[in-house]
Amino acid sequence: MEFLRRALNPWGEDVPIGVSWDLIWAAVIIGAIFVVGHALMVPKKVATGEIDEDEARGLPEKLQRHTPGARGFHWSMSIAMFALLITAFFPVVGIQFPWVTIHWIAGVLLILTVIYHIYHVFAKQDFWTMWIDRRDIAEGKQGLKAALGRPEGKRPRSGKYPVDQKMFHHAAMVVTLGAVVTGVLMMFRIENFLLPMNTYLFSDAAWGWVYVIHGVSGIGLIFLVIAHVYFAIRPEKRWMTWSMINGWIDRDRYLENHDPERWVVPEQGSAAELEASGGGGGQAAVSDRVRGEGP
Amino acid sequence: MAVIRDMIPPFELFQPAGVDDAVRLMEEHGDQGWVLAGGLDTFDWFKDRIKRPSAVIDLGGVDELRGISAGADGGFAIGAMTSLTTVAESADVMSAYPLLATAAVTVATPQIRNQGTLGGNIVQDTRCWYYRSGWPCYRAGGNICYAGTSRSMNREHCIMGASRCVAVNPSDTAPALVALDAEMVVASTSGERTYAATDFFIGPDLDIERMTVIEPGDLLTQIRLPAPWSGARHYFEKVRDRKSWDFSLASVASMLNVEGGVIRDARLVVNGIAPYPVRMGAAEAAVRGREPSDETGQMAGEIAVEGSRALRHNDYKIALTRNLVKRAIRDAA
Amino acid sequence: MLEAEVIQSRRGGFTRRKFIKGVIAAGATASAAGYLFRGSGVLAPMLSAQGAVERLVTLSINGQQRRVDVPKQETLAMTLRYQLGLTGTKLGCDRAECGACTVLIDGVTHYGCSILTHSVRGREVTSIEGLEQDGQLHPVQQAVIDEGGFQCAFCAPGFTMSMVGMLTKNPDPTREEAAHLLAGNLCRCGDYDKILNTAMRAAELSRSRA
Numbered sequence: 001m002e003f004l005r006r007a008l009n010p011w012g013e014d015v016p017i018g019v020s021w022d023l024i025w026a027a028v029i030i031g032a033i034f035v036v037g038h039a040l041m042v043p044k045k046v047a048t049g050e051i052d053e054d055e056a057r058g059l060p061e062k063l064q065r066h067t068p069g070a071r072g073f074h075w076s077m078s079i080a081m082f083a084l085l086i087t088a089f090f091p092v093v094g095i096q097f098p099w100v101t102i103h104w105i106a107g108v109l110l111i112l113t114v115i116y117h118i119y120h121v122f123a124k125q126d127f128w129t130m131w132i133d134r135r136d137i138a139e140g141k142q143g144l145k146a147a148l149g150r151p152e153g154k155r156p157r158s159g160k161y162p163v164d165q166k167m168f169h170h171a172a173m174v175v176t177l178g179a180v181v182t183g184v185l186m187m188f189r190i191e192n193f194l195l196p197m198n199t200y201l202f203s204d205a206a207w208g209w210v211y212v213i214h215g216v217s218g219i220g221l222i223f224l225v226i227a228h229v230y231f232a233i234r235p236e237k238r239w240m241t242w243s244m245i246n247g248w249i250d251r252d253r254y255l256e257n258h259d260p261e262r263w264v265v266p267e268q269g270s271a272a273e274l275e276a277s278g279g280g281g282g283q284a285a286v287s288d289r290v291r292g293e294g295p
Numbered sequence: 296m297a298v299i300r301d302m303i304p305p306f307e308l309f310q311p312a313g314v315d316d317a318v319r320l321m322e323e324h325g326d327q328g329w330v331l332a333g334g335l336d337t338f339d340w341f342k343d344r345i346k347r348p349s350a351v352i353d354l355g356g357v358d359e360l361r362g363i364s365a366g367a368d369g370g371f372a373i374g375a376m377t378s379l380t381t382v383a384e385s386a387d388v389m390s391a392y393p394l395l396a397t398a399a400v401t402v403a404t405p406q407i408r409n410q411g412t413l414g415g416n417i418v419q420d421t422r423c424w425y426y427r428s429g430w431p432c433y434r435a436g437g438n439i440c441y442a443g444t445s446r447s448m449n450r451e452h453c454i455m456g457a458s459r460c461v462a463v464n465p466s467d468t469a470p471a472l473v474a475l476d477a478e479m480v481v482a483s484t485s486g487e488r489t490y491a492a493t494d495f496f497i498g499p500d501l502d503i504e505r506m507t508v509i510e511p512g513d514l515l516t517q518i519r520l521p522a523p524w525s526g527a528r529h530y531f532e533k534v535r536d537r538k539s540w541d542f543s544l545a546s547v548a549s550m551l552n553v554e555g556g557v558i559r560d561a562r563l564v565v566n567g568i569a570p571y572p573v574r575m576g577a578a579e580a581a582v583r584g585r586e587p588s589d590e591t592g593q594m595a596g597e598i599a600v601e602g603s604r605a606l607r608h609n610d611y612k613i614a615l616t617r618n619l620v621k622r623a624i625r626d627a628a
Numbered sequence: 629m630l631e632a633e634v635i636q637s638r639r640g641g642f643t644r645r646k647f648i649k650g651v652i653a654a655g656a657t658a659s660a661a662g663y664l665f666r667g668s669g670v671l672a673p674m675l676s677a678q679g680a681v682e683r684l685v686t687l688s689i690n691g692q693q694r695r696v697d698v699p700k701q702e703t704l705a706m707t708l709r710y711q712l713g714l715t716g717t718k719l720g721c722d723r724a725e726c727g728a729c730t731v732l733i734d735g736v737t738h739y740g741c742s743i744l745t746h747s748v749r750g751r752e753v754t755s756i757e758g759l760e761q762d763g764q765l766h767p768v769q770q771a772v773i774d775e776g777g778f779q780c781a782f783c784a785p786g787f788t789m790s791m792v793g794m795l796t797k798n799p800d801p802t803r804e805e806a807a808h809l810l811a812g813n814l815c816r817c818g819d820y821d822k823i824l825n826t827a828m829r830a831a832e833l834s835r836s837r838a
Contacts, residue, residue, distance in 0.1 A: 007431030010441070017437045091502075098500035100458055189439070190459055199444045211438050308681045308700035308746055320679075331744075335724050338703065338742045342722065350677075351700070355747045380736075404812025405793070407724060409736045410743060539811035540725060 004212060009204040016208035019215030021092050027219045031226030038230070042147045059251050063265050065160070065243040069124065073117045074244055080110035084179075085225065088218050104192055107183045114180060129160050132170075135262070136163040159262035164231075172224050179217035182210045303341040307350045314359060314482055314516055317352055322484045322512050324350040330514065331355070332376060333411035335403070336419050345429035360414075360516060363387055369522030375414025375515045379468070380405070382413050392520055394529035394548055398471035401533040404540050414515045417469050417479070417495075418507050421462035421570070422542050423452065433460045433503045445607055451544065454603040454612045456569030458500035461606060463567050467533055469496065470548035470566040472518060473574055474529075480517035481509060489519075496571035506570065524552045524560070528587070528627035532619055534567075543567040545615050549623035551587055558582050563595065563623060568603070568612050575599045575620065582624055592621035685749050689714070690758025698745045705729040705740035708755055716756035716785045720814070727813030730786040730793075731755045737793035737812070756785040759792065767833035768792050768826075774833075777826030779817035787813045791827050795834050803828060 005018045066074070083106035087099040121127055139156045140163040161169070188198045189207075202210070232241045243249045254265070306329075311317040321328050329348035331337050340346035354360060360376035363385050371387055382388055383399035402408055402416060420426075421434070423442055431437030442449045443461040452461040473492040481488045495507055509515060528551040535541040545567040552560040561582050563575040578595040585591045596617035603613050680700075687694050689712065696711050705722075708714040708731070720728035722741045729740035732754040740755075759766035768791045771777070778784045787810065794801065794809040801809065806827040807820075815823060 005436070007435075007437050008429075010428070010430045015431075017431055096501050098458070100500065191457075197444070199439060199441075200446075204439075207438065302699070302706065303701040303703070305699065305701050307677050308744070309679060310681055310746070334744065334747075335739075335742055339723055341701070353744065353747060404727070405790070405809055406727065406730060406737045406739045406812040410738050 006208075011204075013204065015204045016212050018208070018211040019219065023215075023219045024089055024092065024222065027222040028226070031223045034223075034227060035230045059254070059265060061251050062248040063251060063254050064247055065240075065249050066247050067124070068247065069116075069120055071244055071247060073113055073120065077110060077113040077117070080106045080113060081176075081221065081225065084110060085218070085221060089222070100190060104183075104187055104190065107180070107187075108194070110176075111180055111184070114176065130166055130169055132163065132166050135159075136166060139163050140167075157257055157259035157262075159259060162257075168224065168228060172221070172228075175217040175220040175224065178213050179221065182214035182217070185210050186214060303338065304344060304347055306341075306348055308353060309350060310353045310356045312356050312358075314357060314514065317354060317357055318482055318484050318512070318514050320350070320352045321514065324348075324352070326511050328352055328511070332415035333378070333407075335407050335411050336415070339427075343427075343429065345427070354514075366519065370520045373413055373518045373520070375417075375517060376412045377414075379408040379411050379413060379416060382468075383408065391523045392471075392475055394474060394531055394550060395468065395471045395520075397529075397531040398468045398533075398546075398548060401531070401543075401546075402467045407540075413468060413518060416466050417472065417518070418509055418515055419466055421506060422465045423460075423462035426462060433499065434462060436504060443606065447607060449606040450608040450611075451542075452606055452609055453569045454600075454605050454609060454616070455573060456498045456500075456571060457604075458498060458503070460499040460503050460570065462499075462570055464496060464506055464569070464571050465542045466566060466572070467543060467546055470546055470564040470572040471531060472520075473564045473572045474548040474550045474562040475523070476521050476562070478519040478521075479515055480519060482514045482516045483512050487516075492572075493574055498570045524550065526554075527552050530623040530627040532622060534615060534619070545612055545619060547616075547619035547623045549620075549627055551624070551627045553587055553627075556586055558585055558587055558591070558624075561624075563599065563620060565599065565616055565619060568616055577601070578620060587624050587627060589621070589625050592624035595624050596621040681746050685746065687745070687748065687753060688751065689753045690755060691752075696745075700744075700746060702745050703741050704731065704738075704743050704745045704748055704753070707745040708740060708753075714755050714757050718782055718785055720782065720786075725814070726783070726786070727790060728783050728786040730789040730813060732789055732793060735793070735796055737790050739812075754789075754792075756788055759788070766792065767837055768795070768830040771826045771830035771833055775822060775826040775829050777819070777822045778815070779819045783813060783815045783817075787815070787823055787826075791830050794827065795831060799831060799835055799838075801827070801831060806831070 002020050003023070004016045005020055006014055007017045009015050084103060087103040087106065091097065091099050121130075135156075136159070139158055142156055143163065184195075185201070187195045188201050191197060201207075231237055239249055239253050254260075254263075309320050311320055317330075321330060327349045329337065329346065329351045331351050331353040337346075337351075354376055357376060360374045362374050362377060363381070364372050365387070366372050371391060373382060373388075379399045379402050383396050385396070388399075389396045399408070399413070399416075402411065423432075423434070425441035425447070426432050426434045429435070430441060432439055432441055440460050441447060442452050443457065443459070449461060451463065453463045469492075473496070475492075477492045479490045479492060479495045481490065490508055497505065497508060507515075528549075530547065530549045530551075533543045533546040535543050543566065545565060548562075548564045548566075550562040551558055561579045563578050563582075564572050565575060566572040575595070575598070578598040581598050582591050582595050596619075599620040600613050600617050603616070605613055683697050683699065685696060685698055687696060687707075689708070694712055696707060698707055698711070702711075705717050705719055708717045709719065717731055717740050718728035719741055720726035722729075724739045724742040727739065729742075730737050731740045732738070732752075733743070733748055734751050735754075759769055765773070766788075768788050771791075772784065772788060778787070790810050790813050794806060798805055798809065803824055806824055810823070810827060
């Protein structure tokens with residue numbers, strides 16, 4: 001199996017022209033092995049069970065985990081992402097349809113969502129919520145040991161985002177940015193009303209690497225999407241998946257899985273108020289502020 | 296084009312005697328196999344060392360692929376390996392489908408028509424010379440179109456139907472077959488499939504590396520023609536730089552069913568302006584119920600070129616298409 | 629090589645026949661070199677795969693049965709010129725464009741450069757050398773002499789064969805019909821008018837002989 005597709009250009013130079021499409025199957029197979037392996041090896045997480053009544057005091061029954069903006073971003077991005085993956089890879093594996101226009105329009109939508117997300121993160125949310133620090137590493141180590149059947153005492157509770165989610169986020173960020181940046185450049189090679197056509201913007205070799213990065217990123221996304229969807233439908237994680245749909249998690253889940261020290265929820269009114277403020281609750285409902293974290 | 300006047304690189308040669316053997320060999324050799332019909336296009340690829348198959352499957356000995364036979368429904372079936380001369384000179388074709396006979400006789404030269412086949416003429420690859428130079432363009436599996444830029448020599452390229460690739464379909468018989476509502480029979484080891492001519496030809500938006508639905512392992516075996524319209528008028532014209540040998544810049548094929556001086560039904564197909572023969576559906580609809588006059592033709596021509604877009608050097612094709620469609624209505628006989 | 633042949637024979641440094649022999653030898657060397665330096669793909673195809681054609685074939689050329697060892701990829705024009713010594717068939721473009729290599733296969737004109745020798749097994753091949761019958765020139769050959777139809781005459785064998793093919797199709801063509809039937813041959817001297825005179829004369833001679 002070759003990693004790159006190469007060709008001789010009109011000047012006789014051996015240039016890359018893209019990533020080998022065999023890697024699509026590699027990504028699918030690795031994804032399947034990961035899913036099956038995880039499903040077989042890792043036991044469903046045993047709930048810690050006990051809720052500390054002290055901690056529960058003053059907390060509403062429902063706590064907001066994702067603002068409507070964050071949820072809107074997540075689902076618009078996922079629609080764009082699926083449209084991109086389907087239009088990119090179905091034709092390659094033999095399910096043919098006119099895909100180019102849908103692909104670049106979906107790409108533009110993805111870019112818009114990414115821009116919104118970046119703005120939202122810096123302006124509205126706390127950037128450092130997603131940062132991986134020492135406690136996350138310790139949490140990760142313990143989680144890994146527990147997953148391998150060697151639990152050491154009580155599993156530490158996470159901040160707003162568990163470390164595996166943070167890792168997924170960063171991996172997805174890297175490949176998405178790779179695909180987005182190269183995708184924008186590739187729009188110079190097709191007809192669209194946003195960018196002028198300029199086939200010879202770069203040298204053939206440089207263009208080749210643009211295509212390779214775009215391909216590798218896309219294929220990486222196949223694996224990440226498989227893993228992401230798998231975790232989203234795991235029974236013990238469904239409460240998190242629901243929170244991406246309706247915005248909130250209940251108090252017991254919060255106390256069970258999250259460290260109130262690391263994900264601070266200010267005391268507030270009743271759940272009824274939360275409902276009244278539109279399902280997701282107002283800005284006051286939950287704070288992204290993280291105590292003791294940050295630079 | 297580089298002229299390399301020595302031997303073609305070696306390959307293994309198979310001469311099956313039947314379609315079954317041929318498709319089995321094609322499957323066995325996969326993308327290393329090459330199907331040889333008339334060979335007029337094949338040997339250029341081989342001599343220029345752009346296509347280097349390890350196995351060539353010569354259909355010359357497959358007699359079942361040759362010949363013209365009458366079908367039950369009043370139509371005819373033409374074997375894919377029937378030579379263009381046979382098609383052009385067949386009494387059956389000349390009387391039932393004069394459009395096809397006229398189109399077949401405009402192909403290349405007598406020698407090429409004697410050897411070239413109807414099937415080969417239909418499935419032939421584009422003439423885009425950037426592609427034929429063996430460069431890694433989209434059609435050759437690469438990621439660039441050398442012909443579609445503002446600096447390209449693209450006088451022969453397309454004015455509609457482009458998607459990244461701007462090559463055109465070069466076949467002369469293809470537009471005639473589309474206008475005659477022909478069906479293409481395709482065989483492979485998994486059985487036989489039939490396509491309407493309009494579905495048989497595909498554009499680069501669907502698959503940038505093929506011009507027809509034919510995939511490796513598929514063999515075009517037969518072209519079926521339905522019973523002709525009684526008293527139909529037809530028109531065929533091929534425009535080219537040189538009156539012999541040359542490929543078309545644009546060609547038009549029309550079938551008109553005229554009753555009481557009024558067009559009841561029409562087929563209008565233009566080739567050489569898109570990656571596939573373009574059936575001008577809107578123009579066909581517009582001429583129904585009208586006289587086949589200069590005025591109707593003018594209107595049909597205007598409709599036919601709607602949405603067309605010229606490249607750097609081929610805007611003449613828009614006017615050419617407009618006028619060819621006009622003539623195909625006005626001068627059909 | 630082919631252009632050199634023409635230039636040399638016009639300069640008269642060699643007699644034409646001697647030079648042609650030289651070309652045959654050079655051709656044989658060239659095709660042998662073709663096999664030797666073709667890279668990794670050389671040996672495998674030389675051993676026949678199961679079900680593939682045999683290299684040793686018997687060809688029916690100009691009424692004779694000729695046994696030849698023909699590589700799978702060899703074109704008829706190459707076999708005629710470089711294996712059988714029938715150099716009357718010329719190679720001009722080698723791309724099915726110029727018609728210099730025109731031969732008759734079962735009485736029908738084909739470009740010898742663009743058909744595999746293995747495709748003509750069991751079919752009757754006629755090259756320019758086979759037109760003369762019992763010391764009598766073919767009417768087309770006689771017409772060429774009568775009309776002086778060619779200038780450099782590199783295209784003459786191909787045109788002659790096309791005219792023979794034309795006459796079987798249309799023994800009494802108009803000048804326009806003749807032009808259409810001879811449209812598969814090129815004359816770079818631009819001698820078409822005289823070539824058409826020849827064609828009309830050939831038709832005349834052919835009819836009077838029949």
